[in-house]
Amino acid sequence: MEIQFEPRVEKAIKSIEERTNLPRWQVILGLEGNKDFRKKIPSHILKESIREVEKDHREPIELIMLKARFGQAGSIASLTQQVHHRHPTLLEKLGDATVKPLTGLPIAVGVLWGMFNLFIMVAGFITDRVMVPFFEGPYDGFIRSVLEPVFPTGFMHDMLLGATGTGYLESFGVLTTGVFVPIGIVLPAVLVFYIILTLLEDLGYLPRLAVLVDTVFHRMGLHGYSIVPVILGFGCNIPGVMATRAFSTHKQRFMMLTMLGVSIPCMAQTAVILNIVGPFGLGWVALIYFILMSIFIGIGVLLNKLMRGEAPEIAIEIPPYRMPRLSNLLMKTRLRTGQFLLEAIPWVFVGIIIVNVLYALGITELMSRVSSPLLGWWLGLPEEAIYPLIIGFLRKDVATGLLAPLRDANVMNIYQIVTTVTILVIYFPCAATFMVFLKELGIRDTLKSTTIMLIFAFGVGGLLHFLFSFFA
Amino acid sequence: MRILLMGNPNVGKSVIFNRLTGIKVVISNYPGTTIEFLEGSMMVDGTKVRIIDVPGTYSLNPSDKAEEVAVNILMKEKNHLIVDVVDATSLERNLYLTLQLLDLPIPIIVNLNMIDLARERGIDINKDALAEALAAPVVSSVAISGEGVQELRGAIGKIVKERVVDGNTV
Numbered sequence: 001m002e003i004q005f006e007p008r009v010e011k012a013i014k015s016i017e018e019r020t021n022l023p024r025w026q027v028i029l030g031l032e033g034n035k036d037f038r039k040k041i042p043s044h045i046l047k048e049s050i051r052e053v054e055k056d057h058r059e060p061i062e063l064i065m066l067k068a069r070f071g072q073a074g075s076i077a078s079l080t081q082q083v084h085h086r087h088p089t090l091l092e093k094l095g096d097a098t099v100k101p102l103t104g105l106p107i108a109v110g111v112l113w114g115m116f117n118l119f120i121m122v123a124g125f126i127t128d129r130v131m132v133p134f135f136e137g138p139y140d141g142f143i144r145s146v147l148e149p150v151f152p153t154g155f156m157h158d159m160l161l162g163a164t165g166t167g168y169l170e171s172f173g174v175l176t177t178g179v180f181v182p183i184g185i186v187l188p189a190v191l192v193f194y195i196i197l198t199l200l201e202d203l204g205y206l207p208r209l210a211v212l213v214d215t216v217f218h219r220m221g222l223h224g225y226s227i228v229p230v231i232l233g234f235g236c237n238i239p240g241v242m243a244t245r246a247f248s249t250h251k252q253r254f255m256m257l258t259m260l261g262v263s264i265p266c267m268a269q270t271a272v273i274l275n276i277v278g279p280f281g282l283g284w285v286a287l288i289y290f291i292l293m294s295i296f297i298g299i300g301v302l303l304n305k306l307m308r309g310e311a312p313e314i315a316i317e318i319p320p321y322r323m324p325r326l327s328n329l330l331m332k333t334r335l336r337t338g339q340f341l342l343e344a345i346p347w348v349f350v351g352i353i354i355v356n357v358l359y360a361l362g363i364t365e366l367m368s369r370v371s372s373p374l375l376g377w378w379l380g381l382p383e384e385a386i387y388p389l390i391i392g393f394l395r396k397d398v399a400t401g402l403l404a405p406l407r408d409a410n411v412m413n414i415y416q417i418v419t420t421v422t423i424l425v426i427y428f429p430c431a432a433t434f435m436v437f438l439k440e441l442g443i444r445d446t447l448k449s450t451t452i453m454l455i456f457a458f459g460v461g462g463l464l465h466f467l468f469s470f471f472a
Numbered sequence: 473m474r475i476l477l478m479g480n481p482n483v484g485k486s487v488i489f490n491r492l493t494g495i496k497v498v499i500s501n502y503p504g505t506t507i508e509f510l511e512g513s514m515m516v517d518g519t520k521v522r523i524i525d526v527p528g529t530y531s532l533n534p535s536d537k538a539e540e541v542a543v544n545i546l547m548k549e550k551n552h553l554i555v556d557v558v559d560a561t562s563l564e565r566n567l568y569l570t571l572q573l574l575d576l577p578i579p580i581i582v583n584l585n586m587i588d589l590a591r592e593r594g595i596d597i598n599k600d601a602l603a604e605a606l607a608a609p610v611v612s613s614v615a616i617s618g619e620g621v622q623e624l625r626g627a628i629g630k631i632v633k634e635r636v637v638d639g640n641t642v
Binding site for chain 2: 032078083089202228248285316
């Protein structure tokens with residue numbers, strides 16, 4: 001179908017068509033401002049053809065075309081649809097209440113706080129009451145009865161079943177810790193998180209949250225929509241990174257990616273925090289979250305000042321609330337949880353194999369001796385802390401297994417544990433996220449981002465050491 | 473034969489994609505859920521056609537990376553049909569993209585989705601008048617429940633039949 005514009009616009013289109021031999025639709029796209037098609041029209045032809053119409057309208061051609069299109073859309077809509085008056089429904093009233101700051105902010109705090117508590121309670125229950133009894137009971141009996149006759153002792157025994165006489169978290173066998181950490185500890189967290197996330201998503205709450213936090217994010221040169229990658233990032237940083245594709249400038253994407261990598265703990269990192277620091281009390285957990293939040297805002301403000309580039313406004317649509325559907329909830333949770341398992345388990349296995357091989361070759365000892373001056377002097381950590389920090393480059397959850405024995409044997413005190421966990425969460429996302437950074441940002445910007453992460457990790461680590469040695 | 477599912481963000485393209493191809497995709501109630509395109513296929517009268525779930529876009533002048541992906545899919549390869557998914561609750565705003573798509577030398581089917589929500593809000597859309605004004609077939613649907621999806625398949629089948637001769641797309 002061919003839609004006619006007003007005569008002067010049509011004249012400009014015709015003149016360009018004749019002089020360039022481009023088809024009408026390409027000329028129109030060029031005039032509307034599509035860069036690829038604009039390039040096809042030689043600039044002198046473009047200038048000559050649109051001079052008259054721009055002069056008459058006193059507007060650039062893109063705007064004239066835009067208004068013309070909306071004019072057409074408006075008249076077609078009014079010809080074909082009838083709108084009857086009716087009263088707002090309950091969901092619509094709720095929709096308004098959750099966007100207005102006066103009612104919306106308390107609701108948002110309540111929703112997030114409630115969800116966080118529900119998350120800790122349910123995920124913790126599944127791990128402690130279902131997973132631990134299963135792994136240490138029937139599962140353990142089964143793999144031992146199959147494998148111990150084949151490998152009674154030696155390297156393969158330790159590699160597969162881990163060190164004897166230690167729990168599932170810290171024995172470091174591929175089939176003990178390697179299976180227990182991703183499935184027993186992280187999977188319940190991931191599962192519960194994704195069920196909660198899906199409910200909020202399908203209801204349509206996230207864009208409303210974006211409206212509420214818009215002012216805060218604008219201080220950092222970002223848009224309220226940034227809450228979407230942030231919340232996705234709490235599950236796994238990779239979908240968070242992908243969601244930044246909806247951002248309009250490179251600056252905003254770079255900032256958001258760096259902020260995600262540094263200060264948004266994914267479920268694997270959350271599992272480390274809760275399992276390693278949690279037993280010392282929720283106050284310490286809260287401290288780590290407070291540090292992360294401060295860094296999040298700090299990096300945002302800093303990068304916004306240091307980087308050139310615009311932070312344009314974008315308009316986002318607020319969809320109506322819809323009742324979540326059970327079928328979609330189940331499908332999405334299965335899809336996302338499956339993706340997690342696929343991404344996590346291979347890396348966990350690789351991490352555990354590396355730990356075993358390095359240990360068997362005596363390299364771990366060498367590493368800890370080399371790094372102990374820096375660790376001790378700058379961070380106040382014992383030399384053993386280097387193992388979780390190094391393996392954390394691959395995956396954070398594997399580090400849980402390395403930290404737990406250090407904590408339980410009192411090699412590290414609570415201050416050192418908090419420092420290590422904080423560094424672990426900040427300094428580098430994980431190998432899989434790093435690959436996505438490379439793909440989305442390119443090598444140069446990924447290196448820049450990584451440098452920022454390392455500076456913050458060891459800066460904050462040093463600061464914590466200083467503060468702790470001062471107060472404690 | 474390549475069919476594109478296009479439309480503004482958060483109008484239900486991914487739900488339609490899931491209905492037509494049976495492929496499970498992440499669907500949420502906020503704009504910008506799909507940021508990469510997904511490809512699937514469906515059988516229409518014994519012909520296998522490729523269907524692409526294109527990230528949502530408000531116009532053909534991309535303003536972010538997801539929209540860029542959308543416009544590139546449209547421009548860089550040969551496409552034979554566009555199913556333009558339109559949010560029936562905000563017809564006027566959605567028609568902007570529809571009008572841009574109508575200018576392209578590619579046949580288009582307009583799919584008025586979420587017609588149930590439109591009805592609930594007291595919006596009556598005259599499908600025949602819209603089809604006449606746009607000179608394109610118009611099919612209404614409630615993708616999430618499956619209503620109207622069979623009709624959409626039929627409309628796609630009709631165009632596929634016209635364009636596929638002896639197994640070759642013309």
